[in-house]
Amino acid sequence: MVKRRPSSGRWLREHHSDPFVLQARRDGYRSRAAYKLLELNGHAMVGTSGRLLAPGMTVVDLGSAPGGWCQVAANLVGHSGRVVAMDLLVMPPLEGVIFIQGDFLGEAALEDLGRAIHPRRTVDVVLSDMAPNMTGIAAADQTRGELLAEAAHDFARQTLRAGGSLVVKVFQGPGFHETVRRARLDFERVKVIKPQASRDRSAEQYLVGVGFRAAP
Numbered sequence: 655m656v657k658r659r660p661s662s663g664r665w666l667r668e669h670h671s672d673p674f675v676l677q678a679r680r681d682g683y684r685s686r687a688a689y690k691l692l693e694l695n696g697h698a699m700v701g702t703s704g705r706l707l708a709p710g711m712t713v714v715d716l717g718s719a720p721g722g723w724c725q726v727a728a729n730l731v732g733h734s735g736r737v738v739a740m741d742l743l744v745m746p747p748l749e750g751v752i753f754i755q756g757d758f759l760g761e762a763a764l765e766d767l768g769r770a771i772h773p774r775r776t777v778d779v780v781l782s783d784m785a786p787n788m789t790g791i792a793a794a795d796q797t798r799g800e801l802l803a804e805a806a807h808d809f810a811r812q813t814l815r816a817g818g819s820l821v822v823k824v825f826q827g828p829g830f831h832e833t834v835r836r837a838r839l840d841f842e843r844v845k846v847i848k849p850q851a852s853r854d855r856s857a858e859q860y861l862v863g864v865g866f867r868a869a870p
């Protein structure tokens with residue numbers, strides 16, 4: 655029999671009484687993470703609508719499984735938009751979402767995503783909720799989190815249209831200020847937000863950059 659650590663029992667108890675988990679079940683979302691994107695979308699200080707995601711947009715969702723953010727994004731971009739998603743894990747199909755299973759840090763990722771985006775379309779919004787598998791070794795976890803955030807930022811620089819937006823999960827730690835500084839070079843407005851659905855004990859926050867300054 656598998657012996658659970660006390661911490662995993664506590665996690666299960668907390669998980670099943672978590673208001674966002676209960677709400678996600680009621681609303682039909684695959685994960686409680688959906689509420690983070692809904693809140694970030696309302697925070698986004700973009701355009702006249704004040705929203706990040708709008709009908710007709712092309713959105714890339716990195717680290718998409720199980721699919722809460724994809725559900726929110728597909729719903730907001732509607733039939734005239736498209737969502738292209740990638741994860742290391744399998745993600746069951748969702749209407750309006752093109753899913754690619756793969757390692758975003760791997761060599762084929764850019765090509766695979768590029769093909770799915772379509773050569774004549776640029777991207778309006780890059781989302782990244784990617785998180786490394788936590789080892790419990792703080793410095794190593796921090797470094798891997800920073801690497802994923804940096805790769806998502808680089809991808810956004812290569813694919814976003816002028817004026818486009820980036821939402822990326824970042825972790826408080828030694829590289830945090832440098833991450834924000836880099837984003838300020840590329841985006842007109844940058845905000846770091848801790849959504850209510852993000853657990854207090856988690857070091858995660860979300861960097862939102864709007865108004866991408868594309869190279870002339």
Ligand SMILES: C[S@@+](CC[C@H](N)C(=O)[O-])C[C@H]1O[C@@H](n2cnc3c(N)ncnc32)[C@H](O)[C@@H]1O
Nearest residue numbers: 685687717720721722723741742758783784785
């Ligand atoms: C917090 S979960 C994402 C939850 C998702 N946003 C949702 O709404 O359901 C983080 C995801 O990042 C993925 N991930 C981590 N490293 C990755 C990589 N190198 N390439 C692709 N996905 C990655 C993990 O497999 C995991 O599914």
